[in-house]
Structure formats: structure tokens, C-alpha cells
Amino acid sequence: MPWWQREGVISRVLAVAGVGVTLVGVLMLLVLAAQAGFFGPVARVVAGAGLSVALVGLGWRVFGRPGGRVGGIALVATGIAGLYLDVVAVTGYYRWIPGGVGLAVALVVALAGVGIAVRWQSQPLAVGVVLGAAVLSPALTTELMLLGFLVVLQAAGVPVQMRRDWPVLHVARTLPVVLAVLGLVALSGIEGAISGTEAEQRQGLLLAAIACAVVGLVGALLAVRRRPGDITASITIALTALPVLAAAVLFDRVVSASITAVPATVLLGLAATLIPRLSAEIRRHAESPAGPTKAATAPDALSGHANAAALAGPASAAVVPGPEGPGLVGPLRIARHTALVAGLTGAVALLQTCTIASGGHPRLLPTMLFAVGLAFLAVAAASRTRVAAGLGIAFALLGGLVMLAIATPETLALQRLADDKLDVSTAVAAVVGLGVAAMVAWTVPRLPRCDDPALVTGVWIAVSIAGLYYVLVAAVSFGVSLGGADGFIIGHSLATIVWMVAATGSLFYGLRRLSSSPAVAKVCLVSGLLVAAAALAKLFLFDLATLSGLVRVTAFLAVGILLLLTGTRYARAFADAATPRQTP
Numbered sequence: 001m002p003w004w005q006r007e008g009v010i011s012r013v014l015a016v017a018g019v020g021v022t023l024v025g026v027l028m029l030l031v032l033a034a035q036a037g038f039f040g041p042v043a044r045v046v047a048g049a050g051l052s053v054a055l056v057g058l059g060w061r062v063f064g065r066p067g068g069r070v071g072g073i074a075l076v077a078t079g080i081a082g083l084y085l086d087v088v089a090v091t092g093y094y095r096w097i098p099g100g101v102g103l104a105v106a107l108v109v110a111l112a113g114v115g116i117a118v119r120w121q122s123q124p125l126a127v128g129v130v131l132g133a134a135v136l137s138p139a140l141t142t143e144l145m146l147l148g149f150l151v152v153l154q155a156a157g158v159p160v161q162m163r164r165d166w167p168v169l170h171v172a173r174t175l176p177v178v179l180a181v182l183g184l185v186a187l188s189g190i191e192g193a194i195s196g197t198e199a200e201q202r203q204g205l206l207l208a209a210i211a212c213a214v215v216g217l218v219g220a221l222l223a224v225r226r227r228p229g230d231i232t233a234s235i236t237i238a239l240t241a242l243p244v245l246a247a248a249v250l251f252d253r254v255v256s257a258s259i260t261a262v263p264a265t266v267l268l269g270l271a272a273t274l275i276p277r278l279s280a281e282i283r284r285h286a287e288s289p290a291g292p293t294k295a296a297t298a299p300d301a302l303s304g305h306a307n308a309a310a311l312a313g314p315a316s317a318a319v320v321p322g323p324e325g326p327g328l329v330g331p332l333r334i335a336r337h338t339a340l341v342a343g344l345t346g347a348v349a350l351l352q353t354c355t356i357a358s359g360g361h362p363r364l365l366p367t368m369l370f371a372v373g374l375a376f377l378a379v380a381a382a383s384r385t386r387v388a389a390g391l392g393i394a395f396a397l398l399g400g401l402v403m404l405a406i407a408t409p410e411t412l413a414l415q416r417l418a419d420d421k422l423d424v425s426t427a428v429a430a431v432v433g434l435g436v437a438a439m440v441a442w443t444v445p446r447l448p449r450c451d452d453p454a455l456v457t458g459v460w461i462a463v464s465i466a467g468l469y470y471v472l473v474a475a476v477s478f479g480v481s482l483g484g485a486d487g488f489i490i491g492h493s494l495a496t497i498v499w500m501v502a503a504t505g506s507l508f509y510g511l512r513r514l515s516s517s518p519a520v521a522k523v524c525l526v527s528g529l530l531v532a533a534a535a536l537a538k539l540f541l542f543d544l545a546t547l548s549g550l551v552r553v554t555a556f557l558a559v560g561i562l563l564l565l566t567g568t569r570y571a572r573a574f575a576d577a578a579t580p581r582q583t584p
Contacts, residue, residue, distance in 0.1 A: 041094055045086060045089060045090055045094070048082060048085070048086045048089070049082075049083060049086045051079075051082065052078075052079045052080070052081075052082030052083040052086060053079065053083070054079070055075050055076070055078050055079030055082065056075070056076050056079035056080060056083075057079075058075050058079075059071070059072045059073070059074070059075025059076035059077075059078075059079060060072065060076065062075060063076070063120065069120075069122075072120075073120065073122050073124055073125045073128070074128070076113075076116055076125060077113070077124070077125050077128030077129050077132060078128075078132070080109065080110075080112065080113030080116070080129045080133075081113070081128065081129050081132030081133045081136075083109045084106055084109050084110060084113075084129070084132075084133040084137075084149075084153075085133060085136055085137065085140060087102055087105050087106045087109060088102075088106065088133075088137050088140045088141055088149055089140045090102060091103070091105075091106075091141070091145065091149075092140055092141025092142075092145040092146070092149070093140045093141060099145060099148065103148050103149065103152055106149055106152050107152045107155065107156060110129065110130070110133070110152060110153055110156035111156050111159070113125070113126070113129035113130075113156075114126045114129060114130075114156055114157060114159070114160045117129070117160065118160055118163060118164060121164075123164070123166040123168060123169060126157070126160055126166065126169050126172075127166075127168050127169055127172045130153050130156070130157060130169065130172045130173050130176075131172050131176075133149075133153060134150055134153055134172075134173075134176035134177075135176070137149050137150065138180075143184060143201065143204075144201060144204040144205070144208065146180060147177065147180055147181060147184070147204075147205075147208035147212075148208070150176050150177035150180055151177055151208065151211045151212055151215060153173055153176070153177070154173045154174060154176075154177050154212065154215050154216070154219075155215050155219075156173070157169050157170070157172075157173035157219070158215065158218070158219040158222065158223075161219060161222070161223045161230075161233065162222050162223060162226050163226075165227055165230060167230070167232035170223075170232045170233060170235075170236055171232065171236075174216060174236045174239055174240060175239070177208075177212050177243075178212065178239050178240060178242060178243055181205065181208055181209050181212060181243035181246070181247070182242065182243055182246055184205055185205055185209075185243070185246045185247050185249075185250065186246075188201065188202060188205060188250060189249065189250055192250070202247070202250040202251065205247050205250065206244075206247045206248075206250070206251075206259070208243070209243035209244045209246070209247040210244060212240050212243050212244075213240045213241050213243065213244050213263065215240070216236045216237060216239065216240025216241070217237055217240065217241075217266075219233070219236070220233040220234060220236050220237045220338065221334060221338070224334055224335045224338045225333050225334065228335040229335070230335075231337055233338070234335065234337050234338040234340075234341040234342075235341060237267070237338070237341050237342055237345060238341050238344070238345045241263050241267065241345050241349065244259065244260070244262075244263050244349075245260055245263070245348070245349060245352055247259070248260045248352070248356070253356055253357070253359050256356045257353050257356040257357040260349050260350075260352045260353040260356060261349075261350075261353045263345070263346065263349045264346050264347075264349035264350040264352075264353055265346075266346070267342040267343065267345050267346030267349065268342075268343060268346035268347070268350065269346075270334070270338075270339065270342040270343075270346075271339045271340070271342045271343030271346060271387075272379075273334070273339070274334070274336065274339045340387060343387055343388075343391065344387075344391075347376075347391045347394070347395075350372060351369075351372075351395070351398070354368040354369055354372060361425070362406075363406060363423070363425040363426055363429070364425060364429075365399075365402050366399045366400075366402045366403040366406070366426075366429035366432075366433065367399075367425065367428055367429040367432055368399075369395050369396075369398050369399030369402065370395070370396065370399040370429060370432040370433045370435075370436045371432060372395045373391075373392045373393070373394075373395030373396035373398075373399060373436050374392070374396075374432065374435060374436050374439055375392070376388050376389070376391045376392030376395060377389060377392035377393075377396075377436065377439040377440060377443050378392075378439070379392075380392055380443050380447065381439070381442060381443040381446060384446060384447055384448060385447075386447050386448060386450070389443055389444065389447055392436075392439075392440075392443070393440060396433070396436045396437070396440060399429070399433060399436070400433065400466065403426070403429055403430065403433060403470075403473065404469075406421060406422075406426060407421070407422060407426055407430075407473045407476075407477070412472060412473065412476055413542070413546075415480075415488040415489075418476055418477075418480050418488055419480050419488070422473075422476060422477040422480050422481070423477065423480075423481050424477065424478070424481045424482075426473060426477045427473070427474045427477035427478045427481065429473075430470040430471070430473035430474035430477060431470070431474050433466070433470045433473075434467055434470040434471065434474070437463045437466045437467050437470065438463070438467075440459065440463055441459060441460055441463040444456070444459045445459075453519050453522075453523075456519075456523060457522070457523050457526065460523045460524075460526075460527050461526065461527060461530065463527075464506075464527045464530055464531055465530075467502065467531075468499060468531060468534055471495055471498050471499060471502070472492075472495045472499075474495075475491040475492070475494045475495035475498065476488065476491035476492060476495065477491070478491060479491020479492070479494065486551070489546065489547045489548065489551050489552075490551055492542070492543060492546065492547060493543065493547055493551045493552070493554060493555040495538075496535055496538050496539055496543055496555050496558075496559060497554075497555060497558045497559065499531055499534060499535035499538065500531075500532065500535040500558065500559045500562045500563070501562065502528075502531055503528045503529070503531035503532035503535060503562075503566070504528070504532075504562045504565065504566050505528075506524045506525075506527050506528030506531065507524070507525060507528035507529070507532070507566050507569070507570065508566070508569060509524050510522070510523070510524030510525035510528060511525070511569055511570060511573035512573075514573055532563070532566070535559060536559070539555060539556065539559055543555055543556075
């Protein structure tokens with residue numbers, strides 16, 4: 001059956017068209033008639049209000065008749081939106097009443113409209129009221145006053161979302177104010193950049209952005225406490241945080257970093273309220289009679305908690321009913337998807353904070369990113385939550401990319417560039433990055449469903465490669481900063497020796513675990529051999545041509561002695577492993 005022949009389709013299309021056309025007519029009555037000199041201002045406002053009230057009364061009457069639901073909803077939506085526009089005109093266009101009074105009256109009108117929608121159980125009515133008023137309000141007022149009326153519309157939908165599962169209303173009441181704030185921030189920033197002065201009304205834009213974020217966060221928390229499955233409410237937390245992050249760029253570096261730090265702290269704190277509960281759930285499943293005991297008590301970094309993690313993984317991702325209600329966890333009784341969205345949004349805000357705070361000293365940015373990543377990984381290791389681990393790894397990768405942009409391979413290979421671009425700050429960043437890499441290797445195998453041998457091996461190989469780079473950056477940076485004229489070659493010599501020492505330690509540990517933990521031994525041996533190969537390649541391909549004198553001799557002697565020790569230990573380990581098979 002064609003869509004136009006389905007029951008109710010044509011009536012709905014005509015009703016929507018009627019709402020739009022009528023609201024445009026009301027707008028013309030309030031604005032265009034004034035521009036053309038028709039009627040007086042009072043007559044225009046009274047006529048608009050009278051028409052709107054008449055439409056509401058007519059819609060109420062039509063709704064109670066058979067087949068009048070669609071027409072009644074359309075008429076009431078048009079009337080309420082018209083009344084809202086009338087209040088906007090009186091406040092923002094004619095400026096007959098103070099802004100605060102106008103906003104209060106507008107809130108009453110909007111609440112009346114959504115209240116009727118709740119009474120009639122009609123999401124289209126609520127959406128029509130909110131969208132109709134939001135789309136046409138910019139024709140009557142602009143800038144800060146417009147943002148105030150859009151925030152009022154956003155707030156008017158909060159009580160409805162607590163009682164009704166209306167996801168379209170979530171979007172309809174959130175997107176207009178978010179887009180308006182972002183647009184005005186962009187225009188203000190462009191004007192300030194062109195004129196070379198500070199953006200005008202930046203304090204007002206920031207206040208509007210904060211109001212939008214607060215209404216969005218509070219509304220989302222109230223909604224998910226009533227309906228834990230309301231994912232749309234959680235998404236609005238991220239949407240309403242965007243204006244604050246955008247408005248922060250209008251201020252200087254210190255103030256901007258302070259502004260973005262606030263939503264980062266609030267949202268990450270909100271997400272952190274779930275960590276104790278998730279940790280308790282994971283421990284409960286790991287210690288259950290059906291769960292494993294032997295593997296769960298193994299102290300090894302790679303094999304420990306393997307079976308328990310397999311059981312705890314699905315449990316940590318599922319919605320666990322409890323005394324707080326189905327799917328609600330933590331002291332704030334919020335859903336897991338809400339905490340996830342809050343954590344991700346807070347991480348983005350924290351990233352912006354780090355970027356802005358290090359604006360005057362870009363070489364400090366890797367250290368800040370690594371420090372944040374280390375904190376997330378520490379939380380993940382303690383609570384065994386994959387989201388925290390993912391955020392930690394993301395910050396670690398970002399820090400590594402920034403470090404790679406500062407300490408490029410060309411910079412590390414040429415003394416002239418190293419003296420110019422590397423200093424103590426890059427050395428400190430490399431040391432912190434080395435700690436983050438070690439934390440990744442420690443944390444990932446302990447996460448739920450992350451104990452696969454192939455995954456663990458891949459993580460250790462990636463960590464080994466990153467570790468080689470960070471050791472090289474730290475050694476060369478300390479060398480050029482503290483070693484004087486020969487600091488560059490001393491740093492490279494030290495890096496080669498440290499590489500070989502790390503390879504020797506990894507190989508020795510792997511050989512020691514060869515019989516007791518073959519999987520652990522395999523990972524350590526593969527990583528150690530790769531690092532040893534890298535050390536030898538650097539020794540002959542770079543150090544031999546670049547280093548000179550006693551420094552080069554020291555590097556070759558140290559690497560050679562370590563290779564002899566490793567080879568001897570390797571042969572003895574395999575001989576010891578073969579001895580029991582030769583005994584009768």
C-alpha cells in the first residue's frame with residue numbers, strides 16, 4: 001500500500017504543515033507588520049496572543065471529539081508555540097518587560113504546553129511546542145536573549161523526561177540551544193580574531209553554555225534514575241558539554257584551562273562513582289564457587305587472574321540489578337551507559353585542558369598527557385575496568401604522537417637538531433612515557449577478557465618498541481642537556497647499552513620461567529630477542545658511524561659482554577630443560 005494511503009498519514013502531514021504555516025503567520029504578525037507599519041505594537045502583540053489562546057481553546061475542544069486527536073494536537077502545539085513567540089517578542093523585540101520576567105513567563109508557557117502533552121500522552125505535541133518556538137525565536141531576538149529563551153525550552157522538558165520515555169523530545173529540546181551557543185561562540189571568535197580585540201559578550205556566552213550544560217546533566221541524571229535504559233538522556237550529557245568547551249577558547253590560556261577543567265572534574269568524578277561497585281562485582285564473580293581459584297591467585301603479570309577475568313568480563317559489561325533498582329549502580333544510582341558517556345566526555349575535556357595549559361610550553365604537553373594516561377591506567381589496574389584502561393591507552397597514544405612530533409627520528413639522528421629541540425622537559429616526558437608503557441603491559445592482561453595469549457604478546461611487543469624509543473629520547477635529551485659538547489654521542493651510547501640491558505633482563509626472566517610458565521617465557525623471549533636485535537642494529541648501523549673514541553669502545557664492550565652472558569645463560573637453560581628427558 002502506498003504511504004499516502006495509509007491510515008492517518010495524510011492527516012499528520014497536513015497537521016504538521018498547518019502548524020508551520022500558522023506559526024510563520026504569527027511571526028509575520030509580530031515582526032513584518034511592525035516593519036511595514038501595520039497596526040500598533042500593542043495591537044500586534046494582543047492580536048498574536050489572542051490568536052494563540054484561541055487556537056489552544058479550539059484544539060482542546062477538537063481533541064475531545066472522535067477522530068480529533070491529530071487536529072487537536074496540531075492546534076494546541078501551534079497555540080502554545082505562538083504564545084511563546086509572543087513572550088519572546090515582548091521581551092526581546094519590543095523590550096517592554098525585563099529579561100528575567102520574560103524568561104519566567106516563557107517558562108510558564110512552555111511548562112503549560114509540555115504539561116498538556118503529558119496529559120494527552122502525546123510526544124508530537126511536546127516536540128511541536130519546543131521545536132516551533134525554538135526554530136522561530138531567532139527572528140524575534142538574537143544573541144544572549146535568544147540563548148536564554150532556548151535554555152528555558154530545554155529546562156521545560158526536564159519534568160517530562162522524568163515521566164515519559166520520549167527520546168525525540170530529548171533531542172528537540174537540546175539541539176537548538178547547543179547549536180545556537182556553538183554558532184554564537186564561532187561568530188564571536190571570528191569577530192575577535194578579525195578585529196584583534198577580545199570577543200564581545202564572552203562572559204554571557206559562557207554563562208549560557210554553563211546553563212545549558214547544567215540543565216543537560218541534571219536532566220539526564222534525573223531521567224536515567226527513573227529509566228536506566230534511556231541512552232538518549234546519556235548522550236545529551238556529551239552534547240550539552242560541547243558549548244562549555246567551545247566557549248572556553250574565547251578566554252586567555254589560564255582562564256580557558258580553568259573553565260575546561262571544571263566539566264572534566266565533574267564528569268570524571270561522576271564516572272568514578274561506579275568504580276567501587278564494578279570492582280566489587282568483578283571480585284564477587286571471581287570468588288564465586290563456579291569461578292576459578294588457582295589461576296586467580298597466580299602472581300604473574302601475564303597469567304594471573306586469567307580465568308577470573310573471563311568470567312568478570314561479561315559481568316562488568318552487563319546491567320546488574322541491585323537494591324538501588326535495575327541497572328542503577330553507585331551512590332548516585334545512575335546507569336552504566338551514563339557513566340560511560342560522562343567518562344568519555346570528561347576525558348575529552350581533560351585533553352583540552354592539557355592542550356590549553358601547555359600552550360605556552362608545547363614540550364610539556366607529552367608529560368601532561370602521559371601523566372593523565374598513567375592515572376587512568378592505575379585506576380584500571382585497581383578496578384579492572386576496560387573503559388579506564390582504554391582512556392589511559394588513548395592518552396598514552398596521544399602523548400606518544402606528540403612526543404614523536406617533537407623528537408623525530410631526524411632530530412635524534414642529527415646533533416644539530418637534537419641540541420636545538422631536545423632538553424630536560426623532553427627527557428622527563430620520555431621517562432614518564434616509559435612508565436606508562438610499563439603500566440600498559442602490567443594492566444592489559446589483568447582486564448576482563450583481555451588474557452588472550454596473542455593479545456598479550458602483541459601488547460608486550462608494542463610496549464617493547466615504545467620503550468626503545470622512550471629510552472633513546474631520554475638518553476639523548478639528558479645527554480644534550482647535561483653532557484656538554486659530547487652529550488649527544490654519550491646519550492646515544494647510553495641508549496644502546498640500556499637497550500641491551502633491557503633485552504638481557506627480559507631474556508633472563510623468560511629463561512627462568514621456561515618450565516613453569518611457557519606462555520610467559522614465550523612473550524619475554526620474543527620481546528627480549530627483538531630488543532637485542534634492535535640494539536645490535538643501532539650499534540652497527542648508527543653508533544659505529546656516529547660515535548667516536550672511548551664512547552664507541554664502551555658501547556661495543558658493554559653490548560658484547562651482555563651478549564656473551566645472554567648466550568651462556570640461554571644454552572644452560574635449554575640444557576637444564578633437556579636433562580630430565582635424558583634420565584632413565
